[in-house]
Amino acid sequence: MKERADSYAAALWQMSQINCGKVIKAVGGCYVVSINGEQTKCFAQKKVKYFYDNIAVGDNVEVIKQQDVFVINKILPRKNNLIRPAVANVDEVYIVLSVLPEPDFILADKVIINCNKQNIPVSLVINKLDITDSDFIKKVKEQYKSEVDGIYPVSSINAQGIEALINSVTDKTVCLCGQSAVGKTSILNAVLPGLNKQTGDLSIKTEKGKHTTRHNEIHALKNGGFIVDTAGFSLFDVLDIKADELSLYFNSFYQLSKDCRYNMCTHTAEPDCAVKKAVEQNLLDRQRYQRYLDIFEQLKTREKERFE
Numbered sequence: 001m002k003e004r005a006d007s008y009a010a011a012l013w014q015m016s017q018i019n020c021g022k023v024i025k026a027v028g029g030c031y032v033v034s035i036n037g038e039q040t041k042c043f044a045q046k047k048v049k050y051f052y053d054n055i056a057v058g059d060n061v062e063v064i065k066q067q068d069v070f071v072i073n074k075i076l077p078r079k080n081n082l083i084r085p086a087v088a089n090v091d092e093v094y095i096v097l098s099v100l101p102e103p104d105f106i107l108a109d110k111v112i113i114n115c116n117k118q119n120i121p122v123s124l125v126i127n128k129l130d131i132t133d134s135d136f137i138k139k140v141k142e143q144y145k146s147e148v149d150g151i152y153p154v155s156s157i158n159a160q161g162i163e164a165l166i167n168s169v170t171d172k173t174v175c176l177c178g179q180s181a182v183g184k185t186s187i188l189n190a191v192l193p194g195l196n197k198q199t200g201d202l203s204i205k206t207e208k209g210k211h212t213t214r215h216n217e218i219h220a221l222k223n224g225g226f227i228v229d230t231a232g233f234s235l236f237d238v239l240d241i242k243a244d245e246l247s248l249y250f251n252s253f254y255q256l257s258k259d260c261r262y263n264m265c266t267h268t269a270e271p272d273c274a275v276k277k278a279v280e281q282n283l284l285d286r287q288r289y290q291r292y293l294d295i296f297e298q299l300k301t302r303e304k305e306r307f308e
Helices: 002-014 046-051 106-119 133-146 162-168 185-193 242-247 251-259 274-280 286-308
Strands: 019-027 030-034 039-042 060-066 070-077 092-098 122-127 150-153 173-176 217-220 224-230
Touching: 030 060, 030 070, 039 173, 046 070, 046 122, 046 251, 046 274, 070 092, 070 286, 106 122, 122 133, 122 185, 133 150, 150 162, 162 185, 173 185, 224 274, 242 251, 274 286
Parallel strands: 039 070, 092 122, 092 173, 122 150, 173 224
Antiparallel strands: 019 030, 019 060, 019 217, 030 039, 060 070, 217 224
C-alpha cells in the first residue's frame, strides 16, 4: 500500500514539473528547448512522434523530466506550420535575395504563395548592397512591391540597413529563408554581433551557393524578436493548391481579377482578362506574369499525373 502511495506521489511530483518552452534547434532526434530563457536538451516521447507531426523549430511544447532526462511530452497548438523550411509559429517570413548568386525568383514566388495560403506576412531582404547596383533593386521592387509587406535593402559587410532590419523584427518571430550563399548567415552575424557563425561562399565553377546552415535554428534578439535561420534550399514545392486557384495567392492578380470577364478567370487563355491586359500595357511585370504561367502549368501537370 505504501509503495502504491509513493508511486502516486512520484507521479504527482512529475506532473507538477511540466514546463512550457519553444524548440529553438532540432538535430536528428535531439531538440534544444528554451524554457524561461534557459536552453534545455530534450528528447521526444514515443507518443509525441506517433500522435503528432514531426517536431519543428518554433514549436511550443510541454517538457517533463523523466529520471535524469528531459523529454517533450506534448506539442501545443500551432498557429501555422511551414513544410520547407520546416518551421512553426512564425509571425513573418523574410526572403533573402541578392544579385549573386543569380536570384531564383520562381522560388521566391513559391514561398510567397505558400505563405499567403497560411496568412503569413512576407517581406524581402535584398542583401549585398555593397556589390548591387540600383537597377537590381528597382527590378525587385517593381516585381514585388504589391506582393510583400516590406523590402529591406541591406549589406552584411558594411552594416548598411541592418538597424532598420533589426527594428522590423521587434517582438516578432521571423523566418529567414532563401537560396544558399545569398548571405543569410552573414546577416545573422551582423544582426547578432558575437554570433560568428560560419559563412559560405559561391562555387567558382557554378556560381551557386555552398550550404553552411544544415539545420533550422532560432536566435533571440535583444528587442524581443526571434530570427529563425534555415538551411539553404533550391526547391520549394507549392503544396495543396489547385492550378485554378493559383491567382488567389498573387495579390496584384487578385486585385485586378474583379475586372475580368469571368469570375474564375485563370488569367491564361480567357478573353477580356484584366491581368493579361495589364501585362500588355506594362502595368504588371511581364517576367512575374511568365513565372505565374510556369507555376500554373506545373500545377496542371501535377493534377493530370495524379489521375493517370
